[in-house]
Amino acid sequence: MATAPTLNKSEAAAENAVVPGRKKFIASSFVVLALAFFIILDISARATFKDWPIDHFNSPNRSWTWWTMQDFRAQKEKPQIVLMGSSLMLMALHGGDATLLQFPQNNALHHKSVLLEQCLENLLHKHYNTFSFSIAGQMVSDAYSICSHVLDGKAKPDFIIYGIAPRDFMDNTLPNPASTETFKYLSRVSDLSEIAMRARPSFWDRFDYWVGNVSFLYAHRADLLYLQHHYVRVLFSHLHWIDDLNSVHAPMELRKIAMFELPEDNGANEVFTGPYNPAMKFIDNASEYKARYRSFNKKLFEDQQSYLADMMKICDQRHIRLILVNMPVTASNVKLMPPGFYDHYLQTVKSMATSHQDKLIDLNDPTVFTDDCFMDSVHLNGKGGVKFFKNLAADLSTSDALSQ
Amino acid sequence: MLFNSLKYLVFLPTVFALFWLMPQRFRTPILLIASYVFYMSWRPIFVFLILGLTIINFFFGKWIHKAEADKKKLMLTLAVVTNLATLGFFKYAYFFNDALAQMLHPLGITVAKLPFDIVLPLGISFFVFEFIHYVTDIYRGSEPIPSFINFALFASFFPTQIAGPIKRFQDFIPQFSSPVKFDVKNFDDGIALILLGLCKKVLIADNLAFFVTGGYSHPELFNSMDLWIYTWSFAFQIYFDFSGYTDIARGSALLFGYKVPINFNLPYLASNISDFWRRWHISLSTWLRDYLFIPLGGSRCSRLAIARNMLITMTLGGLWHGASSHFLVWGVFHGCLLAAHREFKLWREKSNTSLAKAVSSFLDSKPGNVVSILLTFQTVCIGWVFFRAETVAVACKILSKLFFIDAPGKGMEALHMVLPSINYPLIYPCIYFILPAVALSHIFMGWLQRHPVLIERSPKLAKAGWCLAMMLLIVIFSPDKSPRFIYFQF
Numbered sequence: 001m002a003t004a005p006t007l008n009k010s011e012a013a014a015e016n017a018v019v020p021g022r023k024k025f026i027a028s029s030f031v032v033l034a035l036a037f038f039i040i041l042d043i044s045a046r047a048t049f050k051d052w053p054i055d056h057f058n059s060p061n062r063s064w065t066w067w068t069m070q071d072f073r074a075q076k077e078k079p080q081i082v083l084m085g086s087s088l089m090l091m092a093l094h095g096g097d098a099t100l101l102q103f104p105q106n107n108a109l110h111h112k113s114v115l116l117e118q119c120l121e122n123l124l125h126k127h128y129n130t131f132s133f134s135i136a137g138q139m140v141s142d143a144y145s146i147c148s149h150v151l152d153g154k155a156k157p158d159f160i161i162y163g164i165a166p167r168d169f170m171d172n173t174l175p176n177p178a179s180t181e182t183f184k185y186l187s188r189v190s191d192l193s194e195i196a197m198r199a200r201p202s203f204w205d206r207f208d209y210w211v212g213n214v215s216f217l218y219a220h221r222a223d224l225l226y227l228q229h230h231y232v233r234v235l236f237s238h239l240h241w242i243d244d245l246n247s248v249h250a251p252m253e254l255r256k257i258a259m260f261e262l263p264e265d266n267g268a269n270e271v272f273t274g275p276y277n278p279a280m281k282f283i284d285n286a287s288e289y290k291a292r293y294r295s296f297n298k299k300l301f302e303d304q305q306s307y308l309a310d311m312m313k314i315c316d317q318r319h320i321r322l323i324l325v326n327m328p329v330t331a332s333n334v335k336l337m338p339p340g341f342y343d344h345y346l347q348t349v350k351s352m353a354t355s356h357q358d359k360l361i362d363l364n365d366p367t368v369f370t371d372d373c374f375m376d377s378v379h380l381n382g383k384g385g386v387k388f389f390k391n392l393a394a395d396l397s398t399s400d401a402l403s404q
Numbered sequence: 405m406l407f408n409s410l411k412y413l414v415f416l417p418t419v420f421a422l423f424w425l426m427p428q429r430f431r432t433p434i435l436l437i438a439s440y441v442f443y444m445s446w447r448p449i450f451v452f453l454i455l456g457l458t459i460i461n462f463f464f465g466k467w468i469h470k471a472e473a474d475k476k477k478l479m480l481t482l483a484v485v486t487n488l489a490t491l492g493f494f495k496y497a498y499f500f501n502d503a504l505a506q507m508l509h510p511l512g513i514t515v516a517k518l519p520f521d522i523v524l525p526l527g528i529s530f531f532v533f534e535f536i537h538y539v540t541d542i543y544r545g546s547e548p549i550p551s552f553i554n555f556a557l558f559a560s561f562f563p564t565q566i567a568g569p570i571k572r573f574q575d576f577i578p579q580f581s582s583p584v585k586f587d588v589k590n591f592d593d594g595i596a597l598i599l600l601g602l603c604k605k606v607l608i609a610d611n612l613a614f615f616v617t618g619g620y621s622h623p624e625l626f627n628s629m630d631l632w633i634y635t636w637s638f639a640f641q642i643y644f645d646f647s648g649y650t651d652i653a654r655g656s657a658l659l660f661g662y663k664v665p666i667n668f669n670l671p672y673l674a675s676n677i678s679d680f681w682r683r684w685h686i687s688l689s690t691w692l693r694d695y696l697f698i699p700l701g702g703s704r705c706s707r708l709a710i711a712r713n714m715l716i717t718m719t720l721g722g723l724w725h726g727a728s729s730h731f732l733v734w735g736v737f738h739g740c741l742l743a744a745h746r747e748f749k750l751w752r753e754k755s756n757t758s759l760a761k762a763v764s765s766f767l768d769s770k771p772g773n774v775v776s777i778l779l780t781f782q783t784v785c786i787g788w789v790f791f792r793a794e795t796v797a798v799a800c801k802i803l804s805k806l807f808f809i810d811a812p813g814k815g816m817e818a819l820h821m822v823l824p825s826i827n828y829p830l831i832y833p834c835i836y837f838i839l840p841a842v843a844l845s846h847i848f849m850g851w852l853q854r855h856p857v858l859i860e861r862s863p864k865l866a867k868a869g870w871c872l873a874m875m876l877l878i879v880i881f882s883p884d885k886s887p888r889f890i891y892f893q894f
Contacts, residue, residue: 024588025588025591028588028864029588029591029592030592030596030864030865030867030868030871031591031592031595031596031868031871033864033865033868034867034868034869034870034871034872034875035875037868037869037872038872038875038876041872041876204410204411207410207414208410211410215879217876217879217880218879221879221880221881224880225880225881228880253621253622253625254618254621254622254625257617257618257621
């Protein structure tokens with residue numbers, strides 16, 4: 001019978017020099033032992049996770065998405081109209097309401113458009129409850145995620161008014177759709193696995209996701225951080241040292257630093273939008289948007305376009321009337337975009353709206369929204385906000401957009 | 405690629421596996437290729453810089469070794485000038501251009517700005533210093549490295565490539581002379597060091613960084629006590645950041661069976677400024693001693709000359725950290741301290757006065773040692789103000805507040821501020837616990853160092869538990885993005 005070839009002495013010594021006794025290595029290495037314990041802990045965490053005292057809707061950091069979701073879940077009745085969009089819609093809403101009510105609006109706590117509700121009531125003699133899911137930095141992929149995973153069942157609105165702008169489709173400063181705070185937050189409260197790979201186009205992002213699939217603790221570190229923050233707050237509450245850990249008590253100069261270093265963590269008392277003030281200086285944010293529009297990223301644009309298509313499909317399936325609103329921007333901001341990009345964006349959105357029989361209201365009219373309606377090159381001020389919602393309400397009332 | 409990134413998590417095990425699975429003769433080339441891949445992960449074009457300097461210095465080494473006595477110095481000078489010119493161009497071109505502009509402006513002469521952008525290549529300060537060490541030691545009689553591959557690996561060894569420690573080829577290269585065997589202890593110690601380094605960086609340094617930025621960006625908002633807390637925090641931030649990096653570098657090297665120098669030896673337990681520089685960034689301070697201080701005359705000259713040599717060495721050492729006046733001032737500060745300490749030491753040793761004896765007696769006692777350590781730490785922290793502040797003017801403003809000269813701040817106490825925190829385990833009020841804890845950890849590590857048998861003989865389970873704790877902390881608190889290691893900017 002043939003036997004396996006045996007190593008001679010020198011070959012055996014050479015092999016030992018490379019891997020000196022696998023069993024000996026595993027038995028004597030404390031790192032291997034630690035790794036084994038880690039794996040056991042990881043598996044145990046996976047098995048016991050449902051018993052952990054974690055509120056997935058809570059978060060170690062209070063992002064704008066967190067504030068919005070807290071308010072949405074506290075609503076006693078479902079809104080008929082949900083407003084969506086990025087900071088363009090957000091500032092129009094807050095500025096408009098602040099100017100209407102002559103009172104600063106707390107960006108963390110105010111999530112409805114009083115102005116739109118009033119305008120619609122005046123024009124249509126019908127009250128519409130609104131809720132705003134407009135969040136700074138919102139991409140189309142975020143709007144889709146909110147629409148598909150939050151606005152469902154009892155929370156399903158009758159109408160979604162989605163204020164869109166070119167940046168929502170293409171932001172060169174955004175690494176990938178999975179890097180937004182909205183995506184990260186919704187990943188904890190619902191199952192976004194169907195877009196997990198799609199939202200992570202690069203190899204390293206997908207590797208990070210794969211590591212999360214392998215290691216439960218790694219995937220749920222936000223939950224563990226939440227627990228850590230929770231118990232630190234409990235400890236401090238027992239020490240009676242600082243009464244309120246929920247509000248920010250720091251000079252504005254430090255908050256501005258934190259805005260950049262910790263952009264997705266906001267106190268309830270941080271950001272307020274005041275009524276229209278003609279003396280307020282125009283803010284030059286051209287350099288910011290130059291970076292955002294740096295080059296026409298076709299892949300990113302088409303990816304975001306696909307999310308809009310999916311959002312339209314979901315709205316069709318759930319009988320939600322989707323109304324797209326092309327947000328006003330200044331001519332100077334359009335000049336920052338790659339040549340032909342704005343026309344390409346508008347044409348794309350128009351054709352998608354037509355094919356899905358969704359309404360598109362194009363409010364980007366520089367003769368209506370003159371430069372004095374803007375606080376910077378893209379965001380409407382209080383005056384612009386009032387004009388925006390009045391024009392929007394007028395268009396909605398004259399068309400059958402709000403008829404079901 | 406950063407040490408605290410997923411890329412490194414893939415890179416290191418891949419190189420580790422390739423290294424140990426390949427026959428001995430392929431191991432050095434594998435490490436060399438890996439080192440160049442590592443360098444190219446930042447900006448691929450700069451690989452030509454490190455390759456070019458490697459080739460130039462390799463041949464300079466050969467020429468210096470073979471040159472006749474009268475030509476040796478010339479060759480060495482050429483080699484050193486080439487290296488320094490490269491460093492000077494990339495690191496100091498803007499600085500010198502601005503300095504020249506400022507000097508000539510009062511005379512009505514305008515100096516044009518440089519017509520091109522200069523990007524500082526990562527690690528240039530470190531590998532240029534290794535090249536200078538190499539050519540100088542060959543001039544002093546050491547044998548050059550015969551193998552180009554070994555020399556190239558010495559220059560580009562990825563664990564130490566970007567931020568040191570600055571290696572000595574006489575210690576590093578002999579490790580290649582005999583086949584390296586896989587050692588479980590090296591593997592365990594290497595991984596444990598890497599985990600420790602990551603914990604230092606991710607858990608402590610990054611959190612303190614954010615805290616310190618708040619204070620140092622707007623010192624006018626804070627009072628004296630607040631600013632001391634920010635300054636002490638920076639002292640520990642820079643220590644944990646840099647020593648964390650060194651731990652990862654040493655641990656990574658150990659995985660391949662190679663030892664690189666220790667760079668930190670509990671510097672804040674130093675009892676005087678000279679002792680501090682024997683414990684802080686040891687590879688740099690010994691380089692400065694051997695290749696700057698000693699060639700200037702070292703301690704073998706008059707007292708005034710020695711003081712001058714210390715001042716020049718530390719001033720240039722400060723400038724090495726960055727092309728900014730505040731680094732320059734930091735260097736001058738330490739130069740003055742070293743010179744002053746040397747005088748104080750001489751006075752203690754040689755003076756027969758009762759005062760000198762009483763002072764010596766006190767400083768030699770245990771309470772005296774504690775006082776020395778605290779005084780040294782405070783003095784070093786004053787220097788850190790210049791290091792951290794963005795300009796000399798800001799540093800002076802902070803210092804005037806630290807010593808109560810400036811008016812008090814607006815009353816916003818740093819420790820009662822609340823800032824929300826994302827992915828950071830600290831919220832501002834926790835600094836009350838964190839700062840004493842990191843200070844105590846330093847003392848505890850000092851005690852452990854005096855009782856090494858405790859670590860060596862601790863049960864495997866305890867070591868595994870310690871590793872497990874570090875793994876958990878790193879996994880849980882690994883941020884989505886982490887600030888670069890501080891010393892990457894040098």
